[in-house]
Amino acid sequence: MKPTPSTFPRPDGSSREPDPDTAGAAPLLSVRDLVKTFPGRRTLGRPAAPVRAVDGVDLDLAAGETLGLVGESGCGKSTTGRMLVRLLEPTSGTVEFGGRDITRLSQRRMRPVRRDLQIVFQDPHASLNPRQTVARIIAEPLLVQGTPAPAARARAAELLDLVGLRAEHLDRHPHQFSGGQAQRVGIARALATAPRLIVADEPVSALDVSVQAQVVNLMERLRRELGLALLFIAHDLSVVRRVCDRVAVMYLGRVVEIGDKHEVYDRPAHPYTRALLSAVPLPDPAAERRRERILLLGDPPSPASPPSGCGFHPRCPKAQAVCRTERPPLDAVGAAGRRAACHFPETG
Ligand SMILES: Nc1ncnc2c1ncn2[C@@H]1O[C@H](COP(=O)(O)OP(=O)(O)OP(=O)(O)O)[C@@H](O)[C@H]1O
Ligand code: SF4
Ligand SMILES: [Mg+2]
Incomplete structure (x- = not known):
């Protein structure tokens, strides 16, 4: 049987079983009144008005569930996704993960939370370090958690296999891969710590149309097999309908509708x-x-x-x-x- 990240021993010796089907249980992720304001860009020496990129977002996500986040360009999807994984500090509001308020945890206290909470970016070539080998890129989240280097490399090889690449790719650099292959590396990296939730920010929209379906299918298969929760940010409403259980629609920094995908799409x-x-x-x-x-x-x-x-x-x-x-x-x-x-x- 193929190894799966959910059964990988973690740095502390524990392993993670897939999250059970938890319909009706307390949410894995709970976001309340989340706000992000950026300073406006100065024009002709005059300060511009601040930009309320995210203006009071509320959403919940259950363990093992896929929630699609859709809306026009600039409505605040990426800013929301980045705040959820604490790559951006919220201006106000709260993010609870696994019942714990993580909104203002220090970087040190965030470290153990990070193994459960990962992100896949839109453009793999822009988001993977071009100077690092694939082995290093995938192993990095494990090294941060304290996994010894040889074990982290061995897991990187298993993860490459899991996402449809081969162990001989370990010593290559990102530019030696096509967009679709590079995104598989990004997915392997996100899976390395056996997370409970992955935020995928338009994971296929920078890829050729011909490989988009393959990468979406891969994410869908892994999500199902590993019992992951997924926040799937996307422009393509047809893909969201296929992949997601629920959908949240954003407009101008706010969620304006959220619910079961059949309800939202049909009515x-x-x-x-x-x-x-x-x-x-x-x-x-x-x-x-x-x-x-x-x-x-x-x-x-x-x-x-x-x-x-x-x-x-x-x-x-x-x-x-x-x-x-x-x-x-x-x-x-x-x-x-x-x-x-x-x-x-x-x-x-
Ligand atoms: N660092 C920043 N400084 C100033 N404004 C920003 C910054 N990042 C994002 N914004 C602005 O915040 C708003 C939301 O941006 P965001 O990237 O979250 O939108 P998005 O929904 O992900 O769009 P897209 O579909 O194009 O990816 C936009 O008006 C954007 O210009
Ligand atoms: S009808 Fe609803 S969506 Fe339209 S302007 Fe009024 S509150 Fe907004
Ligand atoms: Mg975006």
């Missing part, structure tokens, strides 16, 4: 979700001809000067007077666990 409650989904091509040409396209007016507003009230109101076909003044909370709507931030959600 979107928020007008923005409806518009996003109406642009996804349908495989059946007859259905494609029949369906209604909802065109959004203009570009998304800048997070440096967000609109008052509901951030979507300047583009929303359903906007009323109250939408310009009152920000809608992310309230329960329809089936259990389904929430939407809209004063007039569709409930049919």
